[in-house]
Amino acid sequence: MNHSFAGKTIIATAQIRIHFDEPRNADATLIEYLATVSHRAIGGHVMDAFDETAFFLELGPDQILNAVEAAGFPCTGHLLALNSYENRVYQVGVEERGMLVAKFYRPGRWSDEQILEEHLFTQQMAELEIPAVPPMADDEGRTLLKHGPFRFALYPRVGGRAPDLESPDHLRRLGAFLGRLHQLGAAEKFAHRPALTPQSFGVDSAQFLLASEHIPDSLRSVYQGLTEDLLGRIERQWKLAEGFKPIRLHGDFHVGNILWDEYEGPRVVDFDDARSGPAIQDIWLCLSGDRQTQADQFCDLLEGYSRFHDLDPREMHLIEALRTLRMLHHMAWIGKRWADPAFPRCFPWFDDPLQWETHILGLREQAALMEEQPLPWPL
Template identity: 60%
Template sequence: MDAPQHAYADLGPATVLNAVDALGYRASGHLLALNSYENRVYQVGLEDAGFIVAKFYRPGRWSREAILEEHAFCNELVAAEIPVVGPLADDQGETLFEFEGFRFALYPRRGGRWPDLENPDNLEWLGRYLGRVHNVGQTRAFAHRPRLDAQSFGIESCQFILEGGFIPSHLDVAYRSLVEDLLKQIEAAYASAGRVETLRLHGDFHPGNILWTEAGPHFVDLDDCRTGPAVQDIWMLLSGERSEMALALSELIEGYELFRDFNRRELTLIEPLRTLRMIHYAAWLARRWDDPAFHQAFPWFNTDRYWEEHILSLREQAAAMNEPPLSV
């Protein structure tokens, strides 16, 4: 029996260019694959010497309604004069299109460099924008996009890894017992934080999704926008030693609170959220291991060494969650 065809097997250059042409953009034939694995994203040259970006959504990941919620949230942020790169609309106002079975969207090309997060002024600037993003995020709720919680990122991710047979047999007991303890720690941290407001978030606000120019930052890729606590959009900007993270956090919150109060109890969730992201990331790689692109991009995944290092990193997180939370 032939192996099942991968969802992206039919998405070749001709399909991409023809999809763009079908919307009235005259593609020049210049095509550059951009750094994206969950979806397929391309820079497409146009005959007028300009460029657009075409994003083809991974089939079966999001419903049409969930994608349209992403676009709507993005457009709300643009309307609030927050520098988010939003999807292009056709003459009927549509932003999500289909071509030969693929859902896709088009975006203007926007350049920029990696943000300098050692600059306190830049951190305060980002904090101000995040406060404004969350002011928009609280105005309504997602109906079709997921929540960021221990169930979706933790429990379901661990179950997929274990049931899929990804853990080497000699590490199975160690992984099972460790994640069980971690999930208990995370549950206790959420209980300690008490009542925490959840709202619509960017959801994946790491430096790679921030492009900096002389005019300041702009933000891309709301593909993982979801409902969760505000601190989720803050902690991924923190790195280094504990003292360095505390200083960066103070700058971010100083800017944030020019536009919106920040609940200090959410600081208890920083290391639990980091732990959930690590577990979820491993499960994300496992879920996509049938995609040939992942074998090329992540050849180290699903080796004994990978799982040994993953378990070690999670043990370090267990210790980190026992430390007092960062303070502003």
């Protein structure tokens, strides 16, 4: 089935374009860019191919709505771009069901086997009534759908607000969620998805950045020396935690992926970064503030967590190492996606020497933090 939604996509594009009531930020810029690309794709004037993801950038409203209809969901023509940098995610109006969320996967990042393994993980959660949001299956039971060159998945739309990380009650309930998630995550291993390690997030990220042209020449030797020192410190922290058991994780458990309902608690979305690693990776992202505040927050989280799963105290040594790895990986991720025009528009500061100086300062602070004692284990 293939339809033209030309009349409807004008409305959809207008919906996207009016999404600017608040001051501009990277997310707003991304939404504007997606609207622009979608509009150009209708007329066939998308930029020339520059790499393997060129056809991904040509994804426009007609392709999106045709793909959803081919999956068995007649569309109303309503289409709204949602905030997503790595993939393309849209809220799509469908007849009789209201709204669905369609997630189109960036090619070249995950294999079909890796995506299906992520889907299976969330389906296992749903079977145990762990409040994650798994993809919907079509009439043949498939969750990874294909339309032309595009791979996509459909999700029910769920609502909620961000949790209050200053609330002990919210933290205990988040801890209970993570305890249940990690109990399941420890029950078996990923066969296809990667692991979070100093090599994958640290060494590989630093090597990519140093081989690229993004680091200013005046800072390149400084960055090389600093990252070599940091990677040595990270390895030492890993040795202090030696013996911990890597488990299946959410992988990116920040507040933007947690939809809070005051009665039902957290509902967690976006397992796109699911991978194996230390359990503390899903916990430390919920900690903020000064050392004492983080210690108090951790105590509340652990109270809920320990009802369902045991956290290895040795993993406390990894918190600042993991924070450092996240900083390195984030900069490398932007650099690897720089050929996608959405990224220079959303992260215009990336090639600014001042920003690299700030990044280096942050990494130096991490070097000092890794020399401090880890957060205390609650008595």
